[in-house]
Each structure stands twice: as C-alpha cells, then as structure tokens.
Amino acid sequence: MKGISIKDIAKQAGVSPTTVSFVLNGKAKEKRISEQVSKKIQKIATRLKYKPNQLARGLRTGKTKTIGLMVEDIANNFFASLAKVMEDEADKHGYKVLYGSTEDNTEKARGLLEVLKYRQVDGYIVTPTKNLEKDIELLKATAKPVVLLDRYFPHVSSHYVVVDNYRGAYNAGSHLAAQGYKKIGIVTITSDQIQMKDRLDGFTAAMKDHHLPFSKAQIKKLPFELDHESFNAEIKKFLTSIKDLDAVFFATNYLGIYGIESIRSLGWQIGKQIGVASFDDHDLFRLHSPAITCVAQPITEIGRNIIEVLMKELNHPSAAPQQIVLEPALIVRESSIPL
Amino acid sequence: MKGISIKDIAKQAGVSPTTVSFVLNGKAKEKRISEQVSKKIQKIATRLKYKPNQLARGLRTGKTKTIGLMVEDIANNFFASLAKVMEDEADKHGYKVLYGSTEDNTEKARGLLEVLKYRQVDGYIVTPTKNLEKDIELLKATAKPVVLLDRYFPHVSSHYVVVDNYRGAYNAGSHLAAQGYKKIGIVTITSDQIQMKDRLDGFTAAMKDHHLPFSKAQIKKLPFELDHESFNAEIKKFLTSIKDLDAVFFATNYLGIYGIESIRSLGWQIGKQIGVASFDDHDLFRLHSPAITCVAQPITEIGRNIIEVLMKELNHPSAAPQQIVLEPALIVRESSIPL
DNA sequence: CTGAAAGCGCTTACAG
DNA sequence: CTGAAAGCGCTTACAG
Numbered sequence: 154m155k156g157i158s159i160k161d162i163a164k165q166a167g168v169s170p171t172t173v174s175f176v177l178n179g180k181a182k183e184k185r186i187s188e189q190v191s192k193k194i195q196k197i198a199t200r201l202k203y204k205p206n207q208l209a210r211g212l213r214t215g216k217t218k219t220i221g222l223m224v225e226d227i228a229n230n231f232f233a234s235l236a237k238v239m240e241d242e243a244d245k246h247g248y249k250v251l252y253g254s255t256e257d258n259t260e261k262a263r264g265l266l267e268v269l270k271y272r273q274v275d276g277y278i279v280t281p282t283k284n285l286e287k288d289i290e291l292l293k294a295t296a297k298p299v300v301l302l303d304r305y306f307p308h309v310s311s312h313y314v315v316v317d318n319y320r321g322a323y324n325a326g327s328h329l330a331a332q333g334y335k336k337i338g339i340v341t342i343t344s345d346q347i348q349m350k351d352r353l354d355g356f357t358a359a360m361k362d363h364h365l366p367f368s369k370a371q372i373k374k375l376p377f378e379l380d381h382e383s384f385n386a387e388i389k390k391f392l393t394s395i396k397d398l399d400a401v402f403f404a405t406n407y408l409g410i411y412g413i414e415s416i417r418s419l420g421w422q423i424g425k426q427i428g429v430a431s432f433d434d435h436d437l438f439r440l441h442s443p444a445i446t447c448v449a450q451p452i453t454e455i456g457r458n459i460i461e462v463l464m465k466e467l468n469h470p471s472a473a474p475q476q477i478v479l480e481p482a483l484i485v486r487e488s489s490i491p492l
Numbered sequence: 493m494k495g496i497s498i499k500d501i502a503k504q505a506g507v508s509p510t511t512v513s514f515v516l517n518g519k520a521k522e523k524r525i526s527e528q529v530s531k532k533i534q535k536i537a538t539r540l541k542y543k544p545n546q547l548a549r550g551l552r553t554g555k556t557k558t559i560g561l562m563v564e565d566i567a568n569n570f571f572a573s574l575a576k577v578m579e580d581e582a583d584k585h586g587y588k589v590l591y592g593s594t595e596d597n598t599e600k601a602r603g604l605l606e607v608l609k610y611r612q613v614d615g616y617i618v619t620p621t622k623n624l625e626k627d628i629e630l631l632k633a634t635a636k637p638v639v640l641l642d643r644y645f646p647h648v649s650s651h652y653v654v655v656d657n658y659r660g661a662y663n664a665g666s667h668l669a670a671q672g673y674k675k676i677g678i679v680t681i682t683s684d685q686i687q688m689k690d691r692l693d694g695f696t697a698a699m700k701d702h703h704l705p706f707s708k709a710q711i712k713k714l715p716f717e718l719d720h721e722s723f724n725a726e727i728k729k730f731l732t733s734i735k736d737l738d739a740v741f742f743a744t745n746y747l748g749i750y751g752i753e754s755i756r757s758l759g760w761q762i763g764k765q766i767g768v769a770s771f772d773d774h775d776l777f778r779l780h781s782p783a784i785t786c787v788a789q790p791i792t793e794i795g796r797n798i799i800e801v802l803m804k805e806l807n808h809p810s811a812a813p814q815q816i817v818l819e820p821a822l823i824v825r826e827s828s829i830p831l
Numbered sequence: 832c833t834g835a836a837a838g839c840g841c842t843t844a845c846a847g
Numbered sequence: 848c849t850g851a852a853a854g855c856g857c858t859t860a861c862a863g
Contacts, residue, residue, distance in 0.1 A: 156840095214841085
C-alpha cells in the first residue's frame with residue numbers, strides 16, 4: 154500500500170511538486186506563491202492526509218529528527234525513568250528516540266553506535282562504557298552533537314550532564330559517620346569509570362574526614378555482569394567477612410537492592426545491626442521497612458538538561474562543550490538510624 | 493562530513509555501483525560476479541569502513557529494519573523490563589526499536605502511531621489505549637504487521653500476546669479467600685480495556701466461587717491520570733470506608749505500590765490486619781516486609797513471543813492472526829498470611 | 832560476467 | 848510567481 158506523495162498532490166492541484174514542497178514547508182510567503190495556489194495545496198494535502206516520507210526527506214536534507222539514546226540498561230529504574238523524561242522533552246521539539254542498552258559492555262556499545270550512525274540519527278545521548286573514548290572522539294568528528302550521560306571521560310572534551318557523584322557519596326558517608334556508625338563498608342562495581350571512581354573517592358574522603366578506620370578490605374568491588382544469585386552471594390560473603398562492620402554504602406541502586414536482599418537473608422536488622430545507604434532512589438527504598446537512606450539523583454532535571462543541551466547544539470552548534478553537574482540529594486530514612 | 497558511499501567504492505574498484513551493490517548484498521554468486529572482483533570490492537569496503545546509508549536503502553526497498561514500540565509508560569517496571577527483552581530479541585534479527593509512551597492517552601497514542609508510520613517502521617508493537625480500534629484497523633490495512641501487547645480488542649482480529657488476566661486475578665482472589673480473609677476489596681483502574689475488565693471479572697468470580705460477600709462498594713476504580721498523592725489519598729479513603737475489610741487486591745503494579753504506601757501510612761499491619769496481593773511482580777514486592785503476594789507475568793516469555801510473532805509476520809505474512817495467551821504465576825508471600 | 836539507467840520521495844539551486 | 852531538473856544513496860529489472 155503506497156502512501157500519498159507530493160506528486161499526487163501536485164497532480165491534483167495542477168502544479169509542480171516544487172510548489173507543493175514550498176507550500177507544505179511553510180515557504181509559500183518566502184517563495185511568493187500566490188495565496189490561491191497555497192490554499193488549494195493545503196486543502197488537498199489535508200484531504201489526502203499527506204504525511205511526508207521521513208526517509209526521503211532525511212536522505213535529502215540529512216536530518217532525521219531522530220535521537221540515538223544509549224543507556225546502560227533500559228530495564229534499570231534510573232535509566233527507564235530518565236528515558237521517559239527525555240522522550241517527553243524530545244517530543245516537544247519534534248524528535249523521536251531510537252534506543253539501545255549497552256549492559257556496560259564496550260563491544261555492545263560500539264555496535265550500537267555503528268547502528269545509530271548508519272541510521273543517520275541527528276544526535277546522540279550516550280552512557281559511555283569503558284574504553285569508549287576513541288569512539289566518542291570519532292563520533293564528534295561526525296559533526297553530530299553527542300551528549301554524555303551519567304559519566305564522562307576526563308580527557309575527552311565533550312558535552313555531558315552528570316551529578317556530583319563525589320559529593321553524593323561524601324554526603325552519604327558523612328551522614329553514616331555522624332549517625333555514630335564506626336566501621337563502614339562500601340559495595341561498588343568493578344569499574345574505573347569516573348562516576349564509580351568519584352563515588353568511591355567521595356566515600357573514602359568522608360571516612361577520612363570523620364577519622365573512621367577505612368582499609369581496602371572495607372571496599373568490595375563486584376563485576377557488573379554477575380547474575381542475581383552471585384551478587385547476593387558475594388555481598389553476603391563481604392558483609393560477614395569484615396569484623397565489626399556496622400554500616401554499608403551501596404554505590405548503585407541495583408547494588409542497594411541486592412544488598413538489602415542479602416542483609417535480610419543473613420537475618421540482620423537493617424539500621425540497628427547494620428546501617429545502610431544506597432546511591433539512587435527507588436520505590437523499594439522508600440517503602441522498605443525500614444526505609445532506606447539514599448542519594449537521589451534529580452532525574453527530571455537531568456533529562457531536561459540533556460535534551461536542552463542537545464537541542465542547543467542541534468540548532469546552534471558551538472565550540473564550547475556544555476558540561477553540567479547537578480547536585481544529588483541525600484534523603485535520610487530509617488536505615489541509617491542506629492537505634 | 494560525508495560518509496563513504498557505494499560510488500566511492502565503485503570508483504576505487506573500477507567497477508559500477510551495481511556490481512558493488514551486488515557483492516555487498518551477498519549476491520555475488522547469484523549474479524555471477526567473478527571471484528576476483530568480488531574479493532577486491534570486499535577489501536575496499538572494509539578498508540573504507542563502508543556502512544550502507546539505511547535511509548537510502550529504506551527509501552528504495554521500503555524496509556527500515558526498525559520496529560515501532562508503543563508502551564504505556566517506559567518508566568513503569570513492567571514495560572521497561574519488557575522493552576529490554578524485546579530490544580535484545582529484535583537485535584538478534586537485526587532490528588532496532590523506536591519507542592514512545594502513551595500514558596494510556598488515546599490522543600498521544602494516535603500521534604505516536606502517525607509518527608511511527610511516516611518514519612516507515614517495518615512493524616508495530618502496540619499497547620493499545622481505549623478507542624484505538626479504528627486506528628489499529630487502519631494500521632493493518634497498511635500491510636505492516638501489528639502485534640498488540642498487554643491487551644487487545646475483542647472485536648478486532650489482530651495478532652496479540654497477552655497473559656490470562658482473568659485467571660491471574662481469579663487465582664489471587666481464590667488464594668486470599670482460601671487464606672481465610674472474609675471481606676476482600678479490589679483497587680483497579682477506571683478502564684473498560686479488556687485486561688482490566690478480565691482482572692476485575694476474574695477476581696469477582698473468585699469471590700463468588702468462595703461464597704464471600706462482594707458488593708460494588710468493594711470495588712474501587714481510579715483514573716490512570718491521578719498523581720502520586722491523589723492515588724494514595726483515594727486508596728486510603730477506600731480502605732477506611734469499607735467496614736470489616738480484611739484484604740485487598742491491587743490490579744496493577746503501580747496500584748500495588750501506592751497501596752502499600754497507603755496502608756502503611758494508615759499504620760495497618762499488612763498480612764495480619766489486612767491481606768494484600770497485587771498484579772505484577774516488582775523488586776519492591778519481593779523485598780518488602782512483609783513480602784507481597786503477587787500475580788507475576790512471565791516477562792521474558794512475553795517479550796520473546798512478541799518478537800517471534802512479529803518476525804514471522806515480517807518474513808511470511810499469514811492471514812491467520814497469531815494470538816498468544818500466556819499463564820501468569822501466583823507467587824505467594826507473607827502479605828497474604830493472616831496470622 | 833558486468834553496467835547503464837530508472838526510481839524510491841523528497842528539497843533546493845537555478846532559470847525564467 | 849512558478850517549474851524543470853538535479854541529486855541524496857541506494858537497489859534492481861533489463862540489456863548485452
């Protein structure tokens with residue numbers, strides 16, 4: 154079933170496709186098409202329910218009005234919520250979103266970038282994986298805007314929107330210390346990426362500033378690829394292996410979820426026996442008994458900023474990278490009350 | 493920055509674009525291109541890192557290798573998890589996903605369908621809203637496959653993949669009854685859509701079969717558009733208005749989440765004072781104290797089936813609609829233990 | 832065994 | 848004030 158083309162309209166109106174194109178693209182005035190002809194074309198177009206073929210238009214103009222979005226995992230609450238915000242915001246500007254998940258895997262990320270590229274997206278929003286520096290540099294050479302999300306590469310000049318991960322983790326660590334916990338562990342992901350490094354550094358600084366003992370043994374790094382069971386097993390092993398551990402900070406929402414599950418299967422009382430805080434908020438954290446203290450990222454604000462940065466670049470490319478660092482909020486709940 | 497085109501390769505190889513196209517599309521044998529020429533072209537293509545422009549290809553062939561996915565809300569755990577499964581499955585067949593959320597709003601859904609259409613997606617996966625029957629019929633006339641998700645229209649012949657909502661709700665209701673709860677309420681969404689109707693009907697049948705009192709007052713229907721606060725306020729009002737209510741079934745995951753929050757803010761003991769079960773599973777339900785009994789949808793299976801149905805139709809269109817009804821699983825947890 | 836040519840549906844520089 | 852023509856990058860029926 155063929156669609157209505159500009160030719161069909163031209164034929165019915167008795168004018169050339171050129172004229173139709175001008176009118177339909179709002180260039181009637183500029184091109185000084187007569188009011189009559191203009192009206193007639195408009196009428197026919199709406200009657201036939203003409204929809205321009207975006208493929209043809211894209212091929213000709215080089216613009217597809219599509220944004221490529223690369224997240225770590227669309228099933229993760231943080232990324233899914235963010236995707237929703239960005240979808241809404243992009244829609245306001247007439248853009249649609251083509252998405253893919255990397256699973257934090259560099260090869261998958263590269264493949265995704267390739268695909269987005271030859272689908273001619275107008276811009277990219279990417280959650281980079283490790284070793285993706287060169288690919289990002291290459292993408293920039295493409296002259297299509299790229300906005301990094303959640304993390305960035307310190308040595309690559311690029312647009313990005315992130316939160317102050319150092320501060321978020323520092324605040325969480327300080328809070329636990331101020332609450333009277335004496336020996337606090339951190340469970341994080343095996344990753345040298347800046348966001349994880351900042352979280353670890355921020356937390357470490359807090360321990361130091363509060364003069365709490367903090368040895369390497371109190372840091373547990375787990376590979377992203379572990380499955381549900383293994384995460385739980387590793388976390389339990391860690392928690393039970395540190396003598397006198399009385400609190401723990403989980404560096405991501407899924408680690409927090411696995412952590413809660415692990416602690417409960419150990420039969421420990423969250424808060425009293427072991428203080429808990431996690432990065433990222435989640436319905437589960439809010440409604441858990443006891444409710445879990447967390448460092449919440451301002452998801453709506455992040456999403457809006459990303460699209461804003463991208464639209465700016467799409468409309469008026471600038472030389473200077475836009476780099477936005479938002480503040481996360483420490484939400485204190487029951488899991489960090491010792492007694 | 494221009495990409496490498498088939499012409500560039502043709503020029504370098506000293507052959508015509510036609511020959512390049514044949515070779516790169518694996519038709520060298522079929523078109524009896526000599527081994528030499530074929531090898532040469534391949535080599536040049538990989539050296540130049542040639543990527544076919546999908547827009548041009550799509551314009552010519554009418555195939556974009558893109559699937560349009562319309563969910564209710566990508567931020568909802570059920571749809572996000574499903575999207576992830578479908579993304580992975582579609583990827584295996586070389587398809588990418590263009591998505592959008594309807595918010596269960598018919599106008600948004602129509603707009604989305606339009607956009608997906610003029611972006612020339614090859615097939616549609618749609619979570620229909622109410623009053624979308626005609627639009628679905630029109631889409632079918634387009635000769636592009638459409639697979640309905642989560643719900644369908646009884647009077648529209650179409651492909652779909654859903655779960656047995658009636659049975660799921662019936663089982664949940666029966667379970668609560670068997671546990672000894674005597675007066676059970678249901679909180680659902682104001683909607684005549686089949687999935688909500690089936691859930692309500694299934695639950696009602698369970699009450700009847702167990703000879704439990706069940707009046708209209710025990711049914712609370714809430715509009716999808718309510719905000720967080722209003723959902724909680726309405727649920728609290730409902731729970732406190734029914735005399736002797738001793739259990740409640742929430743017909744969707746977000747209602748279950750609001751429900752838990754509401755019950756807790758009332759200070760009631762879940763399980764003992766009020767039995768609770770919800771449709772859909774969620775990390776929160778699993779890890780809540782007490783853990784929440786639920787009707788879990790087989791998300792992986794649903795996603796796989798959807799893509800399978802779609803791929804079948806894409807490759808060998810058939811007249812007969814494929815209609816798949818999967819079984820949800822009742823997961824019994826502590827929230828439905830009276831004492 | 833290989834190529835010239837048409838055409839997918841648009842936009843736009845150019846001509847009149 | 849309007850149109851003929853070229854071209855975006857492919858694929859493919861046709862010709863030789």
